[in-house]
Amino acid sequence: MLWLVFLLHAVWGAVLGLSVDEAHYLLYAAHPALSYFDHPPLVGWVQMPLVALNAPVAVLRLVPGLCWLLTVWGVHRLTLRMWAGHAKSNQAALAAVMALALAPLLHVLGIGLLPDTLLMLLTVALMHQTWTLMQPGAMHRSAPWWVMGGLLGLAGLAKYTxxxxxxAIALCLVRAHGWRLFRVPALWGGMALAALLISPVLVWNAQNGWISFAYQLAHGKGSVWQAVHVLRFLLTQAVVFGPLWWWAVVGWHSAPQAMRSLVGLFAVPFVIFAYMAGGGTALPHWTAPAWVALTPFAGMGLALAWQGRMRAVLKGLGVLQAVVCLALLGLMGSAGWPLVPRSDAAVAPQPNPFADLHGWDEAGARASALAAQHGLSRVAVQNWTLASRLGWYARPLPVFVLEEGDSQFQLWSGPLPAGEGALLVDWSHMAYDPPVGAQGFATCQLLESLPVQHIGMPLARFRFYDCRGWAGATPQPRLTLAPISRN
Structure with missing residues (x-):
């Protein structure tokens, strides 16, 4: 069954365009560095060989597919290991796999490579190693500590969170062995290895004014904290990961005391992200590694509940989650049809969360052609979220972000030089007025409006402008409020 899911991910990966984050991390791979503005470098490093070979998107997306497959396999092995000797260990391992396979959001991470995709896999490996070091006598062996240090270093290279x-791992090990743990020399050797592995991030930040840490701290603070945001976050979590994981409570109560502290690998990150959601800063997929850490407990809870009337309930929930998974994949492939009405408006079309998975490859190719025709050597956009797909599909043209504020594109391209021109690209789902005036370009001439159609129906439009004479001062981008000509 897992190979069939992997094949489904591969097919969808070949059909869908890159998301904004995927393209951003592929650009990491195209710009090798010790680290990057908003994330550590591992998500870019692992893609460097394929990017260097100019592999197509369908091949690039085999990387997250394999990460998903290894994560599920690792959870199966971990569940068997944790519950070894229990009468229902095999059923628990199978149920854990089903909980993962029926979680809608995990399929998104199995198609597109994000830092969380890597951290899910590393979290499973870290749980294996934590369980090893919690065993009596393991504390005084050197090899497990070196493995733990290596895994922690890789996790730090994957994501700051x-x-x-x-x-959570430290809490588990202290509970298992007490404070004497910190007198073990091998522990400090493993931590030294972890520090060595994350040193590229530290070196890069030291060279760039600690910009990543300043950004992450500001991002984590968010805005005014509101309980309603937390409630919305929890409801979203229940939908995108599914209720089958709720049986982890049953599994946790059935676990021996020595095992129960492992639930901290779920609880610590999840509670922190739920609190951050109150300030509006936590995204749903950030908790994916935490849910993966909970899966062995959920598997046992489901195995114990698989009897009597509860079996029918679990079957019903499983079918419901499977339908949600297929519906999500279907909406991604169809760009929201039939639930999201199509719109041919040039500006401010019908809101569609799936629209940005389609049409950017066409826009990138057209941008390259128009830039060559009009003697323009660069592309410009007015919001950084519009930059990554163009940066990928129109490469090697550099992309300049005209709005104020730090971003990775500012580090790659710097500010647009005064007096220069650029091909300005605008997208109808985030449309801006051309920045013409004392702060902006001297002139911007509309060259072309490119309609995007999917399954024969209108989805969005791209506008391409020949802009000349940049003033060197960045204006505040103005969202377009009125429709414009489609010519």
Whole structure:
């Protein structure tokens, strides 16, 4: 069954265009560096060989597919290991696999490579190693500590939030062995290895004014904290990961005391992200590694509940989650049809969360052609979220982000030089007025409006402008409020 899901991910990966984050991390791979503005470098490093070979998107997306497959396999092995000797260990391992396979959001991470895709896999490996080090006598063996240090270093290279997992692991090991743990020399050797592995991030930040840490701290603070945001976050989590994981409570109560602390690898990150959601800063997929850590407990809970009337309930929930998974994949492939009405408006079309998965490859190719025709050597956009797909599909043209504020594109391209021109690209789902005036370009001439159709129906439009004479001062981007000509 897992190979069939992997094949489904591969097919969808070949059909769908890159998301904004995927393209951003592929650009990491195209610009090798010790680290990057908004994330550590591992998500770019692992894609460097394929990007260097100019592999197509369908091949690039085999990387997250394999990560998903290895994550599920690792959870199966971990569940068998944790519950070894229990009468229902095999059923628990199978149920854990089903919980993962029926979680809608995990399929998105199995198609597109994000830092969380890597951290899910590393979280499973870290749980294996934590369980090893919690066993009597393991504390005084050197090899497990070196493995733990290596895994923690890789996790730190994957995402900054791996520090929450590291805290949970420390709590587990202290509970298992007490404070004498910190007198073990091999522990400090493993931590030295972890520090060595994450040193590229530290070196890069030291060279760039600690810009990543300043950005992450500001991003984590969010805005005014509101309980309603937390409730919305929890409801979203229940939908995108599914209720089958709720049986982890049953599994946790059935676990021996020595095992129960492992639930901290779920609880610590999840509670922190739920609190951050109150300030409006937590995204649904950030908790994916935490849910993966909960799966062995959910598997046992489901195995114990698989009897009597509860079996019918679990079957019903499983079918419901499967329908949600297929519906999500279907909406991604159809760009929201039939639930999201199509719109041919040039500006402010019908809101559609699936629209940005389609048409950017066409826009990138057209941008390259128009830039060559009009003697323009660069592309410009007015919001950084519009930059990554163009940066990928129109490469090697550099992309300049005209709005104020730090971003990775500012580090790659710098500010647009005064007096220069650029091909300005606008997208109808985030349309801006051309920045013409004392702060902006001297002139912007509309060259072309490119309609995007999917399954024969209108979805969006791209506008391409020949803009000349940049003033060197960045204006505040103005969202377009009125429709414009489609010519």
């Amino acid at each position: 791996a520090v929450f997992t590291a805290v």
